Amino acid sequence: MQNFEFHNPTRIVFGQQTIGKLAGLLPESARVLILLGGGSARANGTLDEVKTALGQRHVQEFSGIEPNPSFETLMRAVEQVRRDKLDFLLAVGGGSVIDGTKFVAAAVPFEGDPWTIMETHGRNVRSALPFGSILTLPATGSEMNNGGVVTRRSIQAKLAFSSAHTFPQFSILDPTVTYTLPPRQVANGVVDAFVHVVEQYLTYPVHARVQDRFAEGLLQSLIETGPEALARPEDYDARANLMWIATLALNGLIGAGVPQDWSTHMIGHELTALHGIDHARTLAIVLPASLRVRRESKRGKLLQYAERVWHVTEGSEDERIERAIASTRAFFEDMGMGTRLADYQLGAEAIDPIVTQLEAHGMTGLGEHRDVTLATSRRILETAL
Amino acid sequence: MQNFEFHNPTRIVFGQQTIGKLAGLLPESARVLILLGGGSARANGTLDEVKTALGQRHVQEFSGIEPNPSFETLMRAVEQVRRDKLDFLLAVGGGSVIDGTKFVAAAVPFEGDPWTIMETHGRNVRSALPFGSILTLPATGSEMNNGGVVTRRSIQAKLAFSSAHTFPQFSILDPTVTYTLPPRQVANGVVDAFVHVVEQYLTYPVHARVQDRFAEGLLQSLIETGPEALARPEDYDARANLMWIATLALNGLIGAGVPQDWSTHMIGHELTALHGIDHARTLAIVLPASLRVRRESKRGKLLQYAERVWHVTEGSEDERIERAIASTRAFFEDMGMGTRLADYQLGAEAIDPIVTQLEAHGMTGLGEHRDVTLATSRRILETAL
Numbered sequence: 001m002q003n004f005e006f007h008n009p010t011r012i013v014f015g016q017q018t019i020g021k022l023a024g025l026l027p028e029s030a031r032v033l034i035l036l037g038g039g040s041a042r043a044n045g046t047l048d049e050v051k052t053a054l055g056q057r058h059v060q061e062f063s064g065i066e067p068n069p070s071f072e073t074l075m076r077a078v079e080q081v082r083r084d085k086l087d088f089l090l091a092v093g094g095g096s097v098i099d100g101t102k103f104v105a106a107a108v109p110f111e112g113d114p115w116t117i118m119e120t121h122g123r124n125v126r127s128a129l130p131f132g133s134i135l136t137l138p139a140t141g142s143e144m145n146n147g148g149v150v151t152r153r154s155i156q157a158k159l160a161f162s163s164a165h166t167f168p169q170f171s172i173l174d175p176t177v178t179y180t181l182p183p184r185q186v187a188n189g190v191v192d193a194f195v196h197v198v199e200q201y202l203t204y205p206v207h208a209r210v211q212d213r214f215a216e217g218l219l220q221s222l223i224e225t226g227p228e229a230l231a232r233p234e235d236y237d238a239r240a241n242l243m244w245i246a247t248l249a250l251n252g253l254i255g256a257g258v259p260q261d262w263s264t265h266m267i268g269h270e271l272t273a274l275h276g277i278d279h280a281r282t283l284a285i286v287l288p289a290s291l292r293v294r295r296e297s298k299r300g301k302l303l304q305y306a307e308r309v310w311h312v313t314e315g316s317e318d319e320r321i322e323r324a325i326a327s328t329r330a331f332f333e334d335m336g337m338g339t340r341l342a343d344y345q346l347g348a349e350a351i352d353p354i355v356t357q358l359e360a361h362g363m364t365g366l367g368e369h370r371d372v373t374l375a376t377s378r379r380i381l382e383t384a385l
Numbered sequence: 386m387q388n389f390e391f392h393n394p395t396r397i398v399f400g401q402q403t404i405g406k407l408a409g410l411l412p413e414s415a416r417v418l419i420l421l422g423g424g425s426a427r428a429n430g431t432l433d434e435v436k437t438a439l440g441q442r443h444v445q446e447f448s449g450i451e452p453n454p455s456f457e458t459l460m461r462a463v464e465q466v467r468r469d470k471l472d473f474l475l476a477v478g479g480g481s482v483i484d485g486t487k488f489v490a491a492a493v494p495f496e497g498d499p500w501t502i503m504e505t506h507g508r509n510v511r512s513a514l515p516f517g518s519i520l521t522l523p524a525t526g527s528e529m530n531n532g533g534v535v536t537r538r539s540i541q542a543k544l545a546f547s548s549a550h551t552f553p554q555f556s557i558l559d560p561t562v563t564y565t566l567p568p569r570q571v572a573n574g575v576v577d578a579f580v581h582v583v584e585q586y587l588t589y590p591v592h593a594r595v596q597d598r599f600a601e602g603l604l605q606s607l608i609e610t611g612p613e614a615l616a617r618p619e620d621y622d623a624r625a626n627l628m629w630i631a632t633l634a635l636n637g638l639i640g641a642g643v644p645q646d647w648s649t650h651m652i653g654h655e656l657t658a659l660h661g662i663d664h665a666r667t668l669a670i671v672l673p674a675s676l677r678v679r680r681e682s683k684r685g686k687l688l689q690y691a692e693r694v695w696h697v698t699e700g701s702e703d704e705r706i707e708r709a710i711a712s713t714r715a716f717f718e719d720m721g722m723g724t725r726l727a728d729y730q731l732g733a734e735a736i737d738p739i740v741t742q743l744e745a746h747g748m749t750g751l752g753e754h755r756d757v758t759l760a761t762s763r764r765i766l767e768t769a770l
Contacts, residue, residue, distance in 0.1 A: 001625040003400025008393070014642065015388025207622035209606040210629050217598025224594060237592035240386040244595050244642070253638075257399065257629070 001208045004257040010144045011170040014244065016236070018174050019046070022053035022090075025132060025170045030088040031058040033081055035101045037065050037093040041136055044180045050092055050134055060086060065093070068272070069100035071115060071152040078107045078114065081129070089131035091168075094185075095140025098133045099148035102166040105129040118150055122161035132170040136177050138243040139189035139280070141196060141250030143171035158273065173247065175239035183230055186242075187335040188280035190226035193246040194219065194331075195283040199262050200255040202291070203368035205300045208258045215254045216308045221245050223309070226335055263366035264290050267377055270357045277344055284332040284339045289384035291325045293376065297369060341384050351381045386593045389641040395529045396555040399629065401621070403559050404431070407438035407475075410517060410555045415473040416443040418466055420486045422450050422478040426521055429565045435477055435519055445471060450478065453657070454485035456500060456537040463492045463499065466514070474516035476553075479570075480525025483518045484533035487551040490514040503535055507546035517555040521562050523628040524574035524665070526581060526635030528556035543658065558632065560624035568615055571627075572720040573665035575611040578631040579604060579716075580668040584647050585640040587676070588753035590685045593643045600639045601693045606630050608694070611720055648751035649675055652762055655742045662729055669717040669724045674769035676710045678761065682754060726769050736766045 013021050026032065032054060034047070041047045042063075051059060062077045080086070081104065091101035105128040107114035117125055135143045142148065147162035178186070201215035222245055228238035248254070267290075268282030277285075295302060299317070306312040306324035315323070329339045338344060355378050358364070366372035372380075398406050411417065417439060419432070426432045427448075436444060447462045465471070466489065476486035490513040492499035502510055520528045527533065532547035563571070586600035607630055613623035633639070652675075653667030662670075680687060684702070691697040691709035700708070714724045723729060740763050743749070751757035757765075 001400075001622060001629070003403065005396065005398050007396035011390065011392035012641075013390050015386075018388065207626070209610060209626045210602065210633060213602025213606055214599055217595065217602050221594040221598055237386060241592070241594045244386070248595060256397075 001206055001211075001257045002259070006252055006256045007164075008144065008167065008252050010168050010251075012144060012173060012247070013170060014173045015240075016174060016176055018172050019049045019134060020053050021172065022050065022134075023055060026054070026057070026088055026090075028057070031084070031086045032060070032088045032090055033077065033086045034059060034061045034090045034092055035065055035077060035097055035104065036061060036063045037067075037097045039063070040180070041092045044177070046134065046136060046177050047092060050090070058086075060084060065097045065100045067096050068149070068151045068158065069096045069103070071103075071118070071150050072154065074100050074103050074107070074150065075114065077104045081108050087129060089129055091131065091133040092136065094135070094137030095142040098135070098142040098168070099140070099150065101131050101133065102128075102142070102146070102148040103150050103161070105131045106161075106163060106166055115152065118152070118157075118159040118161055120161075121159065122163040122166070125161075125163035125165050128163070128165040130169050132172070133168045134172045134174075134177075135243070137181060137185055137189060138178060138246035139185075139192045141193070141247055143168060143173065144247045144251040156273070158269065173243050175236060175243050178239050178243065179234050181233075183336070184278075186229055187226075187337060188278055189246055190222060190229065190242065190335050191280040191284050191332055191337065193242075193249040194222050195264060195280075195287055196249040197222075197254065198287065199264060200258060200260050202298060202301050202305055203259040203261050204298065205304070206258055211254050211256065211258045212304070216305075218245055218249055218254065219309045223331060226331070230335065259368040261368045263372045263377075266363050266366050267354070267358065267380065270354045270361075274353060274357065275344065275346065275350070281337050281344070284335075284337045285341060285344070285384050286380060288325050288329040288332075288339055289380045291328070293380045293383055294367070294372070295321055297371065341381070348382070348385060351378060354381060386591055386596075386642045387644070391637055391641045392549075393529065393552065393637050395553045395636075397529060397558060397632070398555060399558045400625075401559060401561055403557050404434045404519060404562075405438050407435065407519075407557065408440060411439070411442070411473055411475075413442070416469070416471045417445070417473045417475055418462065418471045419444060419446045419475045419477055420450060420462060420482055420489065421446060421448045422452075422482045424448070425565070426477045429562070431519065431521060431562050432477060435475070443471075445469060450482045450485045452481050453534070453536045453543065454481045454488070456488075456503070456535050457539065459485050459488050459492070459535065460499065462489045466493050472514060474514055476516065476518040477521065479520070479522030480527040483520070483527040483553070484525070484535065486516050486518065487513075487527070487531070487533040488535050488546070490516045491546075491548060491551055500537065503537070503542075503544040503546055505546075506544065507548040507551070510546075510548035510550050513548065513550040515554050517557070518553050519557045519559075519562075520628070522566060522570060522574060523563060523631035524570075524577045526578070526632055528553060528558065529632045529636040541658075543654065558628050560621060560628050563624050563628065564619050566618075568721070569663075571614055571618075572611075572722060573663055574631055575607060575614065575627065575720050576665040576669050576717055576722065578627075578634040579607050580649060580665075580672055581634040582607075582639065583672065584649060585643060585645050587683060587686050587690055588644040588646050589683065590689070591643055596639050596641065596643045597689070601690075603630055603634055603639065604694045608716060611716070615720065644753040646753045648757045648762075651748050651751050652739070652743065652765065655739045655746075659738060659742065660729065660731065660735070666722050666729070669720075669722045670726060670729070670769050671765060673710050673714040673717075673724055674765045676713070678765045678768055679752070679757070680706055682756065726766070733767070733770060736763060739766060
């Protein structure tokens with residue numbers, strides 16, 4: 001096991017009828033900015049519930065945080081907070097709204113150009129406004145970690161940051177608010193959480209038994225829960241399990257003390273940037289191909305994954321690995337998403353521009369061994385055709 | 386899944402050579418009281434390492450916190466802290482030292498009789514001194530939770546308390562400091578952690594997939610790790626896994642959103658009080674008998690436990706349950722501890738006094754269904770003869 005630090009101070013309030021608990025989670029005197037996405041929280045009644053729970057507090061709203069939240073939009077929220085001397089942020093939405101809220105929280109007290117927060121990946125953050133979240137979309141895990149991704153449209157830069165100061169103070173997870181999500185977003189959440197776990201698990205063995213068992217437990221639970229959550233939108237237990245799995249998939253616990261990969265995410269980000277493909281769908285394209293191309297360096301963990309997650313114990317090592325990868329692909333396709341570039345009308349001509357972008361962004365040595373060169377990324381994309 | 390809150394702000398610093406990180410975890414100006422147990426930390430060099438890491442800070446020591454820490458002893462530490470205006474507590478030891486430090490932390494600023502902290506189980510605690518721990522014995526999980534048990538010898542009362550204010554700010558877990566532990570204490574730690582998990586897992590199903598998988602992962606990891614940790618004291622990975630498993634077994638995570646039992650602990654406490662049997666050994670006596678007696682109300686989870694933890698899939702339901710219980714008993718015996726009252730020179734005559742004590746302590750409706758009456762406890766003890 002590798003040395004590690006683990007610290008996660010976010011309070012999780014989980015369950016039915018929990019939005020009313022908001023009242024006890026912020027100061028009576030808080031001057032609150034509610035941050036929102038595209039309007040679903042307003043349409044489905046969640047926003048009304050939140051405002052009722054906030055009672056007599058001074059409350060303002062800021063709507064329109066985009067998927068892949070933009071610096072330009074978020075800076076308007078920063079201005080509003082500074083101008084009106086608001087002192088508590090409340091994200092009501094999914095990962096994009098929560099990521100954006102983290103940036104606003106760090107930018108408000110920041111002296112100097114807030115874009116440098118992104119350029120330093122958060123290392124220059126010394127404080128942040130307190131904030132909480134009401135999660136409406138299980139997927140990214142942002143509700144219980146300190147990281148965020150922000151895009152600056154004017155210079156086409158998409159950067160990640162994190163800071164000890166940008167953990168939510170609390171996150172309220174009420175599975176019933178997810179009943180009205182479009183199936184496409186539910187499927188995206190399942191696959192996003194699955195690949196978050198894989199990036200922290202499917203590397204090489206370091207005798208970290210608990211981390212392996214927890215990761216395998218999350219994957220097994222997703223394989224059971226994903227189809228239920230898609231088939232029966234108002235199945236409380238399915239939605240509850242999905243919500244808690246997605247949170248635990250990226251709250252620092254399973255990644256503590258083990259090597260991590262994240263190359264599937266890096267290659268996927270370029271697919272989103274160039275072709276607008278949903279984040280989760282880019283992962284569904286890249287992961288099966290990446291596992292095939294990199295099977296030698298991942299052999300030990302691939303065999304463990306085959307046995308413990310997919311119960312594949314018969315056949316040669318290579319046959320077992322092949323079956324585990326095929327099962328992974330089949331799971332993503334059961335979630336309703338294509339797993340090949342061709343499913344998104346992309347052919348061999350799409351590969352050069354992606355590799356060029358990876359090079360431009362310095363993505364020349366990815367993965368747990370830093371051995372996913374541009375040539376390897378190219379082979380992965382060719383395998384995904 | 387049941388509604389729950391989860392909040393655990395303790396920072397874990399895990400790994401080899403991590404005691405030196407202490408310097409960055411307390412204020413430069415801290416006036417520190419180091420709390421110690423019976424002397425092993427002094428003998429094996431851990432205390433010297435700690436004092437070196439604390440550098441120029443004002444440091445005092447308080448030695449002699451007993452197994453089952455006593456109110457009388459801890460109040461002497463409270464006096465020392467108050468008298469010398471110390472402001473940071475550092476526990477160096479196992480669960481008893483950390484439990485005791487939590488009490489001292491709450492008692493120092495407490496106005497009124499500190500024993501009322503125990504009488505209210507911590508509900509009247511409004512603040513506590515900051516404190517951290519250097520864990521030397523993996524077992525109780527106290528290093529990453531907010532609970533403690535304190536005994537008042539003068540009135541033979543042993544009470545538990547917890548408070549939002551009594552989480553350690555940090556705990557340093559260096560597996561190498563456990564190399565010199567006596568085998569008996571290692572075995573006790575393995576069984577203590579195992580039963581902590583079982584108390585939160587082996588109840589009845591509530592469709593909490595992640596909690597079940599995590600609990601099963603901890604149990605499987607203990608079954609693999611326990612014998613290694615006993616056989617090879619300087620096997621780093623075995624000691625590292627044991628340390629992290631024991632912490633995660635009782636940090637609130639696997640118990641969030643599920644029913645809990647804890648009757649094995651309650652019956653076991655009386656065995657310790659009356660006969661001085663090590664806490665873990667009382668659990669090894671009570672648990673197999675309790676599972677046999679209560680097999681009907683635990684049937685669903687017992688079958689799941691048999692299949693997922695012990696890989697028992699053949700035979701009738703009752704045969705599978707019986708094999709799972711037998712495997713549990715065999716595991717405890719492999720750890721070198723007797724699992725029957727007779728192994729501790731206790732016969733049928735011992736049962737009446739235990740039941741009398743349970744009644745005196747109000748333990749008349751234990752377990753996840755509150756249906757472990759005194760009659761059921763008696764049957765459990767008879768089954769454990």
